[in-house]
Amino acid sequence: MSCGELERLFLAGASPEAVRRHAGGCATCARLNADLESTAEMSAGLVLPPLAASLRKSLLEIPRRTVSCDGAERLLPFAVEGEIGADDERRLASHLSRCAACAEAAETLLGSRDLAQPIAPPWLAARLTAARPAKERGLWAWILDPKAVIAVAYAAALLVMLLGFNPADLARRVRSGQIGENTRAAVTVAESSLTDRVGALQEKIARTFAIWKGRAGGYGRAAVSNAMMFLWKSSTTKERGGERSRNRDGRGAFKGTEMTNTSWRA
């Protein structure tokens, strides 16, 4: 057994001379040191085994025989889709045979192709047919749709209500100058236009009424006049004692009067 000093010197990186100095004075270490030097000479005389040219060539072709994990990650999607070339497929298979992680990923991805297709329930086709959107309608069809017109009208009314629009209030604000010049001018124009229309309508109504009133008055007066005339003539005939009334020239008389007189006479 050595005294342990040789190991301490070795770990301290001591020079060979320092080791020999110690070994010279220590019998146990001297024997070990001799054995160590002999063994060191044995290994120092060896050379490295030569790398064969065929092995070097084979090593250089490794990128064409396999792919890295990066490459496998890029190729796997194509393999799943079946769009991978023969060379790439061979390289990928070579890699998967040695890389457990990539092999598991590939097995998971490629296995998804073999999953059974789910069976559609019998009611699905009918529901899908019913849910199919109707034939596309044109813009005019949408505009002229009665439902759309009603909806727009309601929306406009609701909007007016929500905005608190009041024509009377607007006119009042125009007079009091609470709104802008342009708005006031527009409202004034609208108001005057409305006034003109209302005035024209009133005038037309009054004229029509006057015409009808005039006609009614004329008919009325004529009726009253005839009635008065009738009454007056009747009273005159009674006073003459049945004498036939004659015209100024004495040749005739009113028919009615004549008939009446006849009946009276009878």
Added chain:
Amino acid sequence: MSAEEKTLVDRCRQGEDDAWRELVDRFGQKVYSVAYHFTLNREDAEELSQEIFLKTFENLHRYDGSFPLVAWLLSISRNLCIDRYRRKKREKSFRFVSDDAVAPLLKSTDDPAAEALKKERTKLLFSAIAEIPEDLAEILVLRDLDGLAYDEIGKMLELPDGTVKSRLFRARAEVARRIRERHERRGSAGAFQTLALAAGGVL
């Protein structure tokens, strides 16, 4: 150094053939050497080297440049080497190292006697290495036969430099003691010293 090696690895990842050729030429010999020392068989060493470089290529994205590329390159394939080494030990092929196994490790010489002596000494060395514990033999091979630096071995095995040196000393002492004992068992007292002296003369 690591930054330059990181650049080289990145170029390899991008598919540059020149970069991969540079990586193979720079580290191919060292990887093959380690594989050979663990297997002492040309076919096994070549197969192991291919496996190491295949794994290296497939795992290039894992290299972050934080330590020497050769250490990383050997560390990711260490299990392969150790597995092969254990199998060899179970088969006891290390105990009976053949002439052909050590022939590639010897310098060619015109002196057949000296060559035969060197061959015997090398076989003796590998037989002794096979007898020591695995963790010691591993460091001895990487340091004394493959010439890796202490920090490269430490990074590869994830050990501090002090532990690497301590195990290396113990490995050398164990190997030296076993070689001497083997000579002593043969009954040729002093033969080891004679052999060593003769070898020193040859070297």
